[in-house]
Amino acid sequence: MAEFDFSQALSEAQAKYNMIEKALDPDALRTRVGELEREASAPGLWDDQEHAQEVTSRLSTLQGQLKRLDSARSRLDDVATLEEMGREENDHDTLIEAQNEVESIGKDLADMEIQTLLDGEYDERPAVVTIRSGAGGVDAADWAQMLMRMYLRWAERHGYKTKVMDTSYAEEAGIKSATFQVDAPYAYGRLSVEGGTHRLVRISPFDNQGRRQTSFAAVEVIPLVEPTDHIDIPDSDIRVDTYCSSGPGGQGVNTTYSAVRITHLPTNIVVTMQDERSQIQNRAAAMAVLQSRLLVLRHEEEARKKKELAGDIKASWGDQMRSYVLHPYQMVKDLRTGYETSQTQSVFDGDIDGFIEAGIRWRHQQRQQERAEAEGR
Incomplete structure (x- = not known):
């Protein structure tokens, strides 16, 4: 040594x-x-x-x-x-x-x-995280719920306040989708590097033949909208549907039409909210998430136009950004940064700071490279 x-x-x-x-x-x-x-x-x-x-x-x-x-x-x-x-x-x-x-x-x-x-336009904001199950059937729904637990445990480790805003449960196990808020300074800046497709490889607990299964889940992270953002949404641009909430919540939640689904017709963005008991509260929460998504969409369109004007359109991070392998070996590896660990259980328990920090450094390098290329033209 x-x-x-x-x-x-x-x-x-x-x-x-x-x-x-x-x-x-x-x-x-x-x-x-x-x-x-x-x-x-x-x-x-x-x-x-x-x-x-x-x-x-x-x-x-x-x-x-x-x-x-x-x-x-x-x-x-x-x-x-x-x-x-x-x-x-x-x-x-x-x-x-x-x-x-x-x-x-x-x-x-x-x-x-x-x-x-963390110098992005919205990095200082709280974050709204949505997780959706992808390919893989019941295993994918279970995987989506595992990811939700991982991020909630990460927030708990840091003492960040969280609020589950909507959960759509799958029939057999797990969740179809879930949306939750992480209320802490720079929560968006840190968690935004987690956006993308997460892949799990394991022996399926739902397969009676004990076969290996690959499952996918998508993570979307958006900044919490603020009143100063001025995202105007005309009533004519949205369709609002109400329905009974599902899953845990008690008789008062499950027997009234308190859940709200808002569809933004120009973009076909759909937001559902059922955490609150009141339809009015759910509608307000759904509108806030819709505004946040439209804010990100506007930001992405502006960035895309700048790249088009520069004559150079690059692919984004790509769909699959991280693999979690439990069989035949134990490994979690980020495919962008190369950061990896064999401590899979710790990762599932919320120990993901290494991945987040590596992602932030990677993103910063990408931004520096893009700026240098733009200046060199």
Whole structure:
């Protein structure tokens, strides 16, 4: 094993900190924190609870960023002093402590660096995730439900608030589709790299002959729409159907026409919502999701037009973006980034940060490459 080079590790950590500090701009952060603190302490803030929650959530996020920056700066100074002291006194234990600390700082800075890469137009927003079963019959429906659990567990690990907005249960097992919201700053920026087709290979628990089955499920991630987005939807562009909710929920939910299906006629986008007891609440939630999808559609059309004007139309990520193999070996592998792990159960329990971070770095590289190609024309 190569000898640990403390000076190089410290230099790399310092360079990464400088890059993060430049990207996050702590002076601007402090100014914004001061503005939000004054707004948060204003009388009557909680008269508008939705706005108040936005203010306090944003304030907490920025305060956390500042605290991590200040802590990293202090730790870099302290670890340099610690290593120097250990070297002067020839204290092996102190040198090992300094080595462990600079490695820990490096890992924390790598996590902070991800934040600087979330610079998309909607990356700061909460996310709305929809999972749909694909090819594979009952196994695919079961797989869709496994994916839903995986993402909800991921959110739980981070302390993010979630809300299941709609679930369509399959007849034998699993789900046909489900939509849920992840209410946290930058939830869309992080989860958007999860969009695509997820493939599962396993011995089917629904096959009495124990044969291997390949199943597919699609994950769609959109940003939560905000009032300032101005997505106007004329009543003439939509068809609204109501029906009885299905699945768990109690007699009051299952026997009234509270569920809502909205079809956007120009695009044929369909949104269903049945989580709320009230038809009015379900309609409002469905309209919010429809607006979010139309917002993404508009954004994609604008990006497509720019590429067409540049004379270069590239394929997107492609359909199949990740494989989960449980037989004949254990492996989860992202086909875009190459990131993989054999700890499949941990992944299903929500340990997917490695995949998300690799996806964010991959996407950032793709964007940089596209910008460089555009500038070179």
